[in-house]
Amino acid sequence: MKRRMLIILVLLICLNAGCWDLREVEDLGYVMAMAIDSGPQGKIRLIAQVPNPRVLGGGQRGGITPGASIAAKPYRNYEGTGSTIFDALREISRESSRRLFFAQNRTLIFSEAMAEKGVGGVLDFLKRSVEIRHGLTMVFVARGDPAKILDIPNPHATVPALRIDDIVRWRGQTSRFAPVPLSRFLETLSLEGQEPYAGVIEAAFNPAAQVREGEKAALEPPLTLRLTGAALFRNDRMVGFLDETETRGLLWVLNEVKGGQIVFPCPGQEGKKATIExxxxxxxxxxxxxxxxxxxxxxxxxxxxxxxxxxPLDTSKPEVIKELDRLHAAAIGNEVMAAVYKAQELGSDAFGFGEAFRRKFPREWKKIKRDWPEIFPGIEVRVQVVAHIRRMGMTGKPPFLAP
Structure with a gap:
């Protein structure tokens, strides 16, 4: 009987025991975006964006934080400088009342200066961290000061980190920018025949902020966030950028085009265009x-x-559709070759041509892998595109074409 009572008591103690490493939600600052920049004297500058739940919880676009007498933003950008990332984090802890927690981080931004210098030195912390989710975090290079980019207001999506995440989710609308998960960025760095790439983020002019003569002042901010193009790396150093057309050319080869539009000249119609979704x-x-x-x-x-x-193009005729297929296949091929020429000029095999060669010719690859950076700019690349129009909408003829 005593033995049974002892077992019951032990079980009750186990059920009532708390977690030894329990972290209360109100004690954590959930980082949604982080930026890494080169600091003074060779140090690292770290920016971490943390939403303000007291403002967001009330459905406000800004308001008064309880206990404060000034208007509060719906987020806070903490900034610290240190010899390493962890050192910079500890510097931030001197002003943050909450422990920064990175499990919900979705955006990692390298400044252009840091990317050109080389990101290998700071990736070790990101690989070792048990909080940072590599498959969830998207990698970008900032054109401009990342701290300013992460502080651009918007009346519709008040937290810049969440706005970036929303834009990434809709990348299939154009496929003209190239966010890449941190997991793939790290994996590509370890490959012998492929170089990494990253998306590009910048502060762009906001056309909605324009005010016509006689109108009231616009409520829109003068700048807006823009995701555009790609940054190419050679090993861990950025070597240059691809524009939006070249970026989609890269994504065609990598099987990363999820949607978008192709605009090309109409056959036999000078100055006219056709569009394929x-x-x-x-x-x-x-x-x-x-x-x-x-x-x-x-x-x-x-x-x-x-x-x-x-x-006036009669798309009900099979020969017209065949010509449209040929022309939009040619447009795809032009995008791919534009990306190939730029990548060869920069010496960055982001396509994985070397990796494809290694898989097919492993013995030959062993002989040339050390010289691949010099071989890649001179290889011949051919593009074969088979394009097919699946549907033509509700009409085969334009409304102004006579029956």
Whole structure:
């Protein structure tokens, strides 16, 4: 009987015991975005954005924090400088009343100066951290001061970190910028035949802030957040940028085009355009070894819907659709080659041509892998695109074309 009572008491104690490492929610500052910049005297500057739940909880776009007498923003950008990232975090703790918690962080921004200097030295903390979720965190390079970019107001999405996350979720609308998860960025750094890339974020002019003569002052801020293009790396150092067209050319090859539009000239209609909405696409790389050297053939298959045609073009005719397929396939090929030329100029194999060669020709790769950075700019790249219009909408003929 005593033994049974002892067992029951032990079980009750176990059920009532709390977690030894319990962290109360009100004691944590949930970091939603972090930026890493080069600081003075070779130090690291860290910016961490933490939402203000007291303001956001009331559904306000700014308000009075309880106990304060001044208006409060719905977020706070904490900033610290240290010899390492962890050192900078401890510097921030001297002004933050809450412990910074990174499990909800979705955005990692490197300044342009830090990216050009090399991010390898700061990645160790990010790899070792048990809080930072590598698959959730998207990597960007900032054109401009990242602290200013993370402080651009907006009347619709008041926390910049959440605004960035929302834009990333809708990247398939254009596929013209290239956010990449931290997990893939780290994985690519470890590959022999592929270089990493990152998205680009900047402060752009806000056209909604324009005020016409006689109108009242605009409530819109003069600047807005913009995700645009891609940053190419060689090892852990950034070597240059791709514009939006070149970026989608890169994404075609990487199977990362999830949607968007292709605008190209209408056949036989000078100055007129046709527009295809991308439905799906896939690509594969086929390496070859020839007498003339290494050839990479990129084969792309794409399907889309015809959503707009300018001019009197009768799309009910099969020969017209065939010509539209040919023209928008050519437009895809031009985007890919634009990206290839820029990447070869910068010496960054973000496409993974070297990795594709290693998989197909492992013995030959061992002989050339050390020289791949010098070989890559001179390889021949061919693009084969098969494009197909799946649907044409509710009409085959434009309204002004005579029956």
């Amino acid at each position: 991308i439905l799906r696409a896939n690509a594969k790389i086929e390496p070859e070894i020839t007498e003339d050297g290494i050839i990479m053939t990129v084969k792309i298959r794409e399907e889309g819907n015809l959503v707009e045609v300018e001019g």
